[in-house]
Amino acid sequence: MALVETSEAAGPASAQSGYWSGVARRLVRDPVTMICLGIIVALILSAVFAPWLGLADPYKGSMIARLKPLGTEGHLLGTDEQGRDMLARLIYGGRLTLFIGLMPVVLAFFVGSVLGIVAGYAGGITNTVIMRTVDVFFAFPSVLLAIAISGALGAGIVNSLVSLTIVFIPPITRVAEAVTSGVRALDYIDAARASGANALTVIRVHVIGNVLSPIFVYATSLTSVCMILAAGLSFLGIGVRPPEPEWGLMLNTLRSAIYVNPWLSALPGLMIFVTSLCLNLLSDGVRSAMNVRD
């Protein structure tokens, strides 16, 4: 062991390349994660560029072309109960569903990280106030909490965003607090203070640098839950309002068509399932690719 001191080779091959290129290399070698990434990217791209894809108008119905089965001429995925093109509605629906499925996690990631890092670093009374307040929200199951807040605020996209953000702040705060108080006890925080860094510098440079990736990885694992919750709110009629295309809402309105055309009514559910599964597997893959220190 003593000879390591004088020998040239210190680390493995990673000595030349950085941490992130190592993560990327491991990700590329993981086929499941890459497929999931591909599907998610395709969904996001199709949602973003929906108006330029030459699709039918997702709002324009037709009384004579209602509940056409899959593969109908002009309507590849059939039509819904008002005769609107399902393919267009599913792709346009991705816009809203992905937006209210991902945005709350992004917002909660910022708010929760700030709260958790402050609580974890400050300790004492600040920690108690923040963490006990957060604990109150843990008393409610997340679905119930989302329904209660959305119900109180009323239906609408902004209100669903707000309620889902509130639902996801507590778990992220808790994770952020746990990693921060773990990092704060380490010597390099003392070492930074001993070299004259003030509290803000210590937090900005040494705490955030070390806690952000575990918090981020945790947050990605929440996206699939959030998507399902968002769709659930719409399904219950307290999220997105008709006639906006949204997968949860579509699932609800096509519910009655299940006896007439079961495949058609399963489509929005399939989209929700595939998307949340891919998000889940993707976050798992990212987590294991990032989890190789030392």
Added chain:
Amino acid sequence: MTDKLVDIRNLTVRFKGGRTVHAINDLSLSLDQGETLSLLGESGSGKSVTLKTLLGLLPPKRSEIEGDILVNGTDIRTLSGKALQRYRGGEVSMVFQDPGLALDPVYTVGNQIAEAVMRHKGLRKEEAMDIAFDMLQRVRIPSPERRLKNYPHELSGGMRQRVMIALALACRPRLLLADEPTTALDATVQIQILLLLRDLQREFGMGVIFVTHDIGVAVEVSERIAVMYAGRIVEEGTTHEIINDPRHPYTRGLLAANLHDVAKGERLNAIPGAPPALEAPPTGCSFAPRCPMAGPECTAGVPDFVHLGPRRRVACLRVEPVPAE
């Protein structure tokens, strides 16, 4: 007294909480410019607490500090805010025990050294990186330009400690505090780090307070040794005096509890008993329960220092004020 680099007078540190711990009891200590002093003592004798007090790193809410701590003539207990930040790392810096824990794992070694330099000298990133490179050369790391871009986990323990030393010395402090910097390293690397520290101390002319529990290490690096026991200094003198003419029974016990010169199969000389709990302030000599020479008068009051010469003192009733010879 302003020529002293460090002058600690009657320092007392107590930790409050579930139970009170009297970590440092009435400690006085001084260090000249450019001098190396070893604080020698076993675990829990207050060595590391003394260092952390010098940097003001103790948690303010849970610790009670009394006494004066003068560094370069300023009482560091009056420092706060910007002045404290300038003092930490600028005037005084510290080398920690475990370099694996004391370096931030998410930044490259060069960035971490440059960060401290930029903070204290107000330099631009490129200039700070030049200084970091220069420091890595001075601590004799092989291929320093590559090491600048390495993360701590890519370096061996000895190299990390060299980086830690480079980081501590980058802003040219007047005083370096070393908290058992070689304990986490294996024996051959230990020697290299000790020799490096000794050379750098001479080169930079700084004062060093070196905390260790290893008397061999203390002899290797320091001119003076202060032996600590239960939050007090029990004996102080030059390294030569401590090694050749130890007066306090605890120092004698430490020197006797040495693996050298012991015949095979013979029992090792250990000091019987264990260090006292520090929950109450001492009322007598803390070492008395373990001392072979203790009498009833030893527990009656805390023994005063007997001064045997300039800067040579022993806190033991059994020591005659004038050397016997």
